Every structure is written in C-alpha cells, then in structure tokens.
Amino acid sequence: DIQMTQSPSSLSASVGDRVTITCRASQSIGSYLNWYQQKPGKAPELLIYTASSLQSGVPARFSGSGSGTDFALSISSLQPEDFATYYCHQISSAPWTFGQGTKVEFK
Amino acid sequence: QVTLKESGPVLVKPTETLTLTCTVSGFSLSNVRMSVSWLRQPPGKALEWLAHIFSNDEKSYSTSLKTRLTISKDTSKSQVVLTMTNMDPVDTATYYCARTLIRGYAMDVWGQGTTVTVSS
Secondary structure, three states, X not given: OOOEEEEOOEEEEOOOOOEXXXXXXXXXXXXXXXXXXXXXXXXXXXXXXXXXXXXXXXXXXEEEEEEXXXXXXXXXXXXXXXXXXXXXXXXXXXXXXXXXXXXXXXX | OOEEEEEOOOEEOOXXXXXXXEEEEOOOOOOOOEEEEEEEEOOOOOOEEEEEXXXXXXXXXXXXXXXXXXXXXXXXXXXXXXXXXXXOHHHOEEEEEEEEEOHHHOEEEEOOOXXXXXXX
C-alpha cells in the first residue's frame, strides 16, 4: 500500500496568515492526489483534485501543487472558516490511502 | 441536487455482520463518469477508505479489510450496500459514503455519515 505522510500534524496560525501543508507519498503517484477539508462533526469536503485543480465553489485562496511524491496545499490568507483538519488522499492505485491529517488551529 | 444518505444500525455486537446502505439521489449509479466509495473515521482519528464500486460493477477494497468487506449496488433502487463481517470494537466509527467522480477520483459529494458502535 502507498503510505501518505502529512506534515505538520497540527499548526497554529492567525487570520491572514499564509499556511502550507505538505504531503509525501511513499512512491510516485503522478498527480493523483486530492485534498479535503473537514470541520468537527461534519463530513469532509473536496478542495483540490488531481493535485492542483480547484473544486468548483472553493475559494481561490486555496491552491495545490506538486507531483510524483511531494505535494502541498496552501491557503494564501487564512480566514476564520478555514480552521479545520485537512487530509491528502492518493488515488493513484488501490487501495486508496489518506494522510493522517493536519489540524489548523487558532494561534 | 445530489445527495447521499447512509443508513444502518447504530449498535452492533462483536462478531456480528454490519450492513450499511447508501441511498443516492440526483445522479444514476449507471453513469459511467460516477461511482461510489465507502469510508470511515474512528473517533478522533483519520479518514480511512474502505471500498469502491464503479458503474460497470468493478470493485476495489482496502487491503487490510478485504476479507471482511463486500460492496454491491442496486441501480434500480439507487443504493450501494456495504457489508462488513466479524465486527470488533475497533470498528467503531462514523461511516461515510461519497460520490466519486471518474475525473481524478474526486469525492465531490459526501453523505452526512452514520455512527456505528460495536459493543456487547
């Protein structure tokens, strides 16, 4: 199985900060990586698909980059509604696997 | 409007078989551009992908749970069913189904989730 490692596991930030979360795959997955946001008690929501494509309706402050084994999710200017947990998800080969999550908290 | 809704027991006993149903609306399970995944999330832990079924009935499963899982669909009823045998307390989790687009296998619409507790 392909292992996905996110870093950091958690971070503290303020409104307006630029935040970057990284995700590393244990082997090359091309651009087959999606990012999700999850708020407490809610189902995850799709943010980015195929590494860098912004899902319809998602604010442009979210962006994704990377290919192969190293990927990043960036939030250009953190907003109050962005405090949540973020997951990367590889869909290059079954079994599909998630990172362990990155929790973005108020500083 | 696309919706998915999970249903099933809230409580199951160890060794029992869990059967969960995902009822979809707003799209067809025969649409070749769409498919359905099942995932779960134990309390306070990360998401875990369990199984997936395509419109052509092709299926894939989590490696670690493969021997215990079966996914199937009834297109006429707009339902996808997941069964998990030999339930254990570690299987206590919120179980989600999600529409999965063939484009990037992106899970673009999720159900609200259903919480299953395994306890005697």
